[in-house]
Amino acid sequence: MAATELSVGKIDVSRVAASGSPVDLTLPAAFGPFRWYGNTRFTGPRMARQFFLAPAGEHRVIPTHVLPGAVQTRRSFRGYDAVLFSAPDRSDAALVFAGPYNEATTWFGGPAPDDAGLSRLLATFSFADSPIGATLRPTSDLLVRQADDTLIGRAPAATLMVRPAADALPTLPDWAGLRLPGGELWRGERLLDPGLAALVAGTPHQWRYLLAGDSAVMDLVLQGPESGRSTIELTEERIVDALGAIAVRWSR
Incomplete structure (x- = not known):
């Protein structure tokens, strides 16, 4: 399968989460147009x-x-x-x-x-x-509590999940990440079946990328051969450049 290149042009996206919080994102244009999803939970x-x-x-x-x-x-x-x-x-x-x-x-x-x-x-x-x-939202927040508010973007080249920082910070790694303009970056290996894991070994598709900013945390996966898509040809330096273009602001 042919490899593809990822440019670092930017697009700005404004969405509203289920809770009503405005979410503003700056994303690499090469991720492609997103369809937007989400989830939220209520208890009472x-x-x-x-x-x-x-x-x-x-x-x-x-x-x-x-x-x-x-x-x-x-x-x-x-x-x-x-x-x-x-x-x-x-x-x-x-x-x-x-x-x-x-x-x-x-x-x-x-x-x-x-x-x-x-x-x-x-x-x-x-x-x-x-x-x-x-x-x-609940018609009355005196009896019903809303939590786990997540904004999800799905595009041909990427899937991302965004949560408010206050909800996501307890789940972040204990060690320091790489400092980028949009926040602190970590990567972790994806949980894939052995056959799919072999397809993405040694490529950017092997990892989940976690970017934590002041107001939001983004979990990003780049779709590749495991999803029937081409491999993105990126050096470590280029992937950091692309992720450095990302910025997310979750307003309360």
């Missing part, structure tokens, strides 16, 4: 629920590929629909907040709530969609 009395955010329309695979033949019910709200998918055998169900640009999905791991329970659940959250991201 008799409630623990995780939502996965994705571009609008991805929930359409639920009744065709994930829960074949699922029964679908829909409630319309201002700016979005709440769509409930229930497996015919009641083994699982999913609730989707579906907006014009983005959506948020949670899975029940069993039967869906009854109508009254679903109404209470819908009243627990506030969903608002926009071209730069959807927000999903």
